[in-house]
Amino acid sequence: MEERLRFRKKGQLSPRFIGPYEVIKRVGTIVYRLALLPELDKIHNVFYVSMLRRYRSDLSHVISAEKIVMHLDLIYEEEPVRILAREIKELRNKQIPIVKVLWRHHNMEEATWENEEMMR
Numbered sequence: 172m173e174e175r176l177r178f179r180k181k182g183q184l185s186p187r188f189i190g191p192y193e194v195i196k197r198v199g200t201i202v203y204r205l206a207l208l209p210e211l212d213k214i215h216n217v218f219y220v221s222m223l224r225r226y227r228s229d230l231s232h233v234i235s236a237e238k239i240v241m242h243l244d245l246i247y248e249e250e251p252v253r254i255l256a257r258e259i260k261e262l263r264n265k266q267i268p269i270v271k272v273l274w275r276h277h278n279m280e281e282a283t284w285e286n287e288e289m290m291r
Contacts, residue, residue, distance in 0.1 A: 250275040251290065255282055 192205040201220045256271040268287040273279065 254290075255279075257287070258284075 196204045253273045260267045273282045
């Protein structure tokens, strides 16, 4: 049996989407097999419908697989481009500085709030 690697959510970053990829076959009621690129051959090609997004014909949504450098353990590093906003989050008796970060190869809607101290 060939070993397959799977994407997992890592750290506090929200999951990102790459694609689009063609749906080859409906495997179950909510499970689909996708036609992935040869570079992604170690990724299991069956996905639950909750992990997929309908493709809208907008080239700014597409992230090319060549732009993302994947390590053998399928971890990739997000690179911050710019800080869009700063806030202080108050939790009980503690103040935490947070920043809204725009990441390379992602659009404005995908900017995330991160702990400012973790960004240094």
